[in-house]
Amino acid sequence: MTDTxxxxxxxxxxxxxxxDRTRKAxxxxxxxxxxxxxxGVIYGALFVIPTFASFYFALTRWTIFDxxxxxxxxxxxxxxxPYLFESLLNTLFYATFTSGAKVVLGLLLAxxxxxxIIARGYLRSVVFFPVLVSAVGVGVTFSxxxxxxxxxxxKVLAVFGVEGPGxxxxxxxxxxxxxxxxxxxxVGLATLIYIAGIVAIPQEYFEAAKVDxxxxxxxxxxxxxxxxxxxxxxxxxxxxxxxxxSFDLIWTMTKGGPGFSSDVLASVVYKQYQAGFYGLSTAGxxxxxxxxxxxxxxxxxxxNRKEVDQ
Amino acid sequence: MxxxxxxxxxxxxxxxxGGLAGIIVTAVVFLVPFAFIFVTASKTRAEASLLEFSWPTxxxxxxxxxxxxxxxxxxxxTAFINSTILTVGSxxxxxxxxxxxxxxxxxRKSRWNPLINFLVLAGLIVPPAVVPTIWVMQGLGIYxxxxxxxxxxxxxxxxxxxxxxxxxxxxxxxxxxxxxxMDGAGPVRLFFKVIFPLLRSVIVTVIVVQSVTVFxxxxxxxxxxxxxxGATVQVTLYNFQGQFSTSWNLLFMDILLITVPMLIMYxxxxxxxxxxxxxxxxxx
Numbered sequence: 001m002t003d004t005x006x007x008x009x010x011x012x013x014x015x016x017x018x019x020d021r022t023r024k025a026x027x028x029x030x031x032x033x034x035x036x037x038x039x040g041v042i043y044g045a046l047f048v049i050p051t052f053a054s055f056y057f058a059l060t061r062w063t064i065f066d067x068x069x070x071x072x073x074x075x076x077x078x079x080x081x082p083y084l085f086e087s088l089l090n091t092l093f094y095a096t097f098t099s100g101a102k103v104v105l106g107l108l109l110a111x112x113x114x115x116x117i118i119a120r121g122y123l124r125s126v127v128f129f130p131v132l133v134s135a136v137g138v139g140v141t142f143s144x145x146x147x148x149x150x151x152x153x154x155k156v157l158a159v160f161g162v163e164g165p166g167x168x169x170x171x172x173x174x175x176x177x178x179x180x181x182x183x184x185x186x187v188g189l190a191t192l193i194y195i196a197g198i199v200a201i202p203q204e205y206f207e208a209a210k211v212d213x214x215x216x217x218x219x220x221x222x223x224x225x226x227x228x229x230x231x232x233x234x235x236x237x238x239x240x241x242x243x244x245x246s247f248d249l250i251w252t253m254t255k256g257g258p259g260f261s262s263d264v265l266a267s268v269v270y271k272q273y274q275a276g277f278y279g280l281s282t283a284g285x286x287x288x289x290x291x292x293x294x295x296x297x298x299x300x301x302x303x304n305r306k307e308v309d310q
Numbered sequence: 311m312x313x314x315x316x317x318x319x320x321x322x323x324x325x326x327x328g329g330l331a332g333i334i335v336t337a338v339v340f341l342v343p344f345a346f347i348f349v350t351a352s353k354t355r356a357e358a359s360l361l362e363f364s365w366p367t368x369x370x371x372x373x374x375x376x377x378x379x380x381x382x383x384x385x386x387x388t389a390f391i392n393s394t395i396l397t398v399g400s401x402x403x404x405x406x407x408x409x410x411x412x413x414x415x416x417x418r419k420s421r422w423n424p425l426i427n428f429l430v431l432a433g434l435i436v437p438p439a440v441v442p443t444i445w446v447m448q449g450l451g452i453y454x455x456x457x458x459x460x461x462x463x464x465x466x467x468x469x470x471x472x473x474x475x476x477x478x479x480x481x482x483x484x485x486x487x488x489x490x491x492m493d494g495a496g497p498v499r500l501f502f503k504v505i506f507p508l509l510r511s512v513i514v515t516v517i518v519v520q521s522v523t524v525f526x527x528x529x530x531x532x533x534x535x536x537x538x539x540g541a542t543v544q545v546t547l548y549n550f551q552g553q554f555s556t557s558w559n560l561l562f563m564d565i566l567l568i569t570v571p572m573l574i575m576y577x578x579x580x581x582x583x584x585x586x587x588x589x590x591x592x593x594x
Contacts, residue, residue: 031418032497039407046465050446054439118329126336132572134526136544137565140551141343150361196588245437248528269440278441285439296435
């Protein structure tokens with residue numbers, strides 16, 4: 001912000017100052033501003049304009065034919081209807097759970113997969129591969145594996161004498177099950193980010209700690225963990241952004257059901273769009289936007305500031 | 311001495327036992343689902359309907375493949391063609407326009423830089439507003455068209471690419487630009503003949519990562535290109551889920567077909583994928 005202001009105040013005298021202008025003109029020819037144009041046109045038309053338009057359309061009753069300004073009516077509906085409001089809570093749960101699990105499991109897996117074990121390269125590949133499989137493919141596969149009667153998971157549990165629950169048919173469990181599959185699919189990426197961090201730690205640190213008599217646990221707790229802060233920042237922010245916006249997996253596995261028990265904001269936006277309530281759908285989008293901004297921006301600032309402090 | 315021998319022995323035991331435990335656990339957690347996809351795709355309809363994790367008693371792999379490709383008037387062929395055009399088209403445009411932005415953004419300090427950096431970060435974070443985007447696309451006459459969807463993927467994937475290119479351009483010495491300018495190269499020549507070829511390694515990374523993302527994308531085709539004519543492979547699989555609920559063999563054959571390209575990508579571009587997905591992701 002201050003940068004822009006500063007630049008602007010400098011700009012006025014520059015237009016009078018002749019030598020400065022020629023320098024500017026030469027710069028313009030080497031790195032022309034129009035290089036921004038192709039990207040800017042596409043980005044502006046299909047991302048920036050719709051984003052700003054959404055703030056207006058969220059305040060309207062909007063059908064295919066026309067839109068009518070109704071103030072905050074859509075938001076009132078959104079927060080008054082339990083099934084809509086619950087999607088907000090579900091989104092928060094889903095994002096927190098998946099990103100927390102990815103941090104913990106990713107870190108543990110990374111420590112394990114960067115220690116001296118056999119078949120390390122193979123194990124890393126296997127853990128990472130699900131990241132590349134489409135959410136639809138994973139979703140369809142797991143909705144079959146999680147079938148309450150014929151599914152492989154419950155069949156295996158039955159062998160051990162445990163009666164498996166209806167993973168996706170029990171309203172209390174459905175969202176949790178989808179979140180579990182999300183972790184299964186995404187933990188490989190978190191692991192890889194952590195491995196990259198661990199590999200970058202100078203080996204001397206561990207040796208020095210060893211000389212001081214630190215055991216493996218101490219070395220993890222006092223050397224690895226504190227140095228993993230940048231990697232943790234990356235993992236948390238990436239998986240929170242992904243988790244808050246998550247749609248594909250939920251839509252292929254439960255469609256927000258049973259009932260509305262696993263609806264998240266992104267699936268509500270789609271449902272309202274399908275039902276023709278464009279204004280309400282856009283209001284859902286705005287709520288999602290505010291939620292993402294309210295969580296990510298302070299977090300980004302907080303985590304990066306901590307890094308600078310060190 | 312003896313303690314050193316002991317620890318090395320201990321290390322070897324850990325190496326073997328740890329590796330073995332890892333192999334067993336990952337086999338159960340990560341390989342079984344893929345093996346399940348494969349065996350179910352190879353079974354006959356009757357056997358697949360039992361949903362058992364077992365070796366097929368009667369192989370029907372080729373029959374299933376033929377049947378799933380022929381189903382619904384060869385829609386899978388259409389879908390693969392659409393997905394290929396979508397992926398190749400959007401990634402090509404994305405790479406060129408983002409490289410131009412990343413290059414100028416890194417080289418030229420102007421008063422617009424803070425705004426552009428802000429827009430790039432916003433592109434990573436802000437969820438796209440769906441219905442207003444459709445409204446704009448309808449206004450431009452590109453809603454429900456493949457080229458419209460290509461532009462959408464470009465717009466949504468651009469931010470990541472720009473960050474990657476900006477970081478890489480900073481490693482190319484400015485003296486090179488000056489030398490080329492001295493030799494009479496204009497800005498377009500300088501960029502496309504001198505800088506762009508030097509970006510090769512990061513271009514490969516961006517292409518691979520974005521191809522995976524676009525090919526696997528489900529939400530955007532669902533919103534912006536509905537209907538059978540423009541179906542992409544992900545949307546087709548989603549529709550099959552409803553239609554093939556009695557023929558699991560065909561459904562899983564479809565999953566196998568859209569997973570194999572990613573497996574091939576991973577085998578050939580392992581390093582680039584890992585580099586692209588672990589670096590640069592949120593480094594503002």
